[in-house]
Amino acid sequence: MDLNTVTEVVHPLSRTQLPVWTAGDAWLAGGTWLFSEPQVHLTRLIDLTDLNWPALTIGDTxxxxxxxxxxxxxxxxxxxxxxxxxxxxxxxxxxxxxxxKIWKTATVGGNICMSLPAGPMISLTSALDGVCTIWAARGGERTIPVIDFVTGDHANVLAPGDLLRQIDIPIAALKRRSAFRQISLTPVGRSAAVLIGTVAHDGAFTLTVTAATIRPVQMSFAAIPRADELRDTILRRIADGFYHADVHGRPLWRKHMTLRLAEEIRDELQARP
Known part of the structure; x- marks a missing residue:
């Protein structure tokens, strides 16, 4: 879609060239959502692609x-x-x-910053203890875990002009055993619940719930819990009003599926070493 209110596109080559953020600005990375509907409040796009950040870097930790x-x-x-x-x-x-086609354009950061309950990059990075590095609009930077970055449906901790620079995933988290469950109302529909369970080398079990809830919810246990312990923890940690409601699933159904998929994950991880 043409954004006919935009009068300027800026192409900074480094952080020092980033313009002062003003009302009507928007960051442009993949742009798959940005160009999908009218953005009549926008007058300037700040294109991040010329910053040439390495897409993926594997370090020691x-x-x-x-x-x-x-x-x-x-x-x-x-x-x-x-x-x-x-x-x-x-x-x-x-x-x-x-x-x-969208895969080749849509970005990991864009999906996280959209902060929709069904954002799968939120599911992935929060389950693996990802940490966001944010470039503050007024200079400097701060870090925050992905699990805390998203604060609600289409809401996050970014202030106007703040920029998500990167997400760091601990190598130790990538070495955990894992189990994944996802469900939608239709075969190719938006996720109504995404649950990820992981088990660390010391036996610690973590369950991350996304899509079913308005923001990510994570529960940790010293070991794989009993079925009743897991169920009781979910019921205690996720209030009925915290389940997401839209055309892709009613809250009561999302709650039911969360409990069901969590038990499937527990069984799977308990059954295999």
């Missing part, structure tokens, strides 16, 4: 995902054989309600 990394680039990442949680990357990429 972290996998760094640039905010401008596309879904397609993430999906073909060559993972180390000991990254037992690596299948989550492909599973979450395929949880997108998007074609391969």
């Amino acid at each position: 972290h996998l760094t995902i640039a905010a401008t990394c596309t879904v397609a680039q993430l999906d073909v990442l060559a993972c180390s054989p000991d990254w037992m949680a690596a299948p989550l990357i492909n599973q979450c990429c395929r949880a997108f309600l998007a074609s391969f």
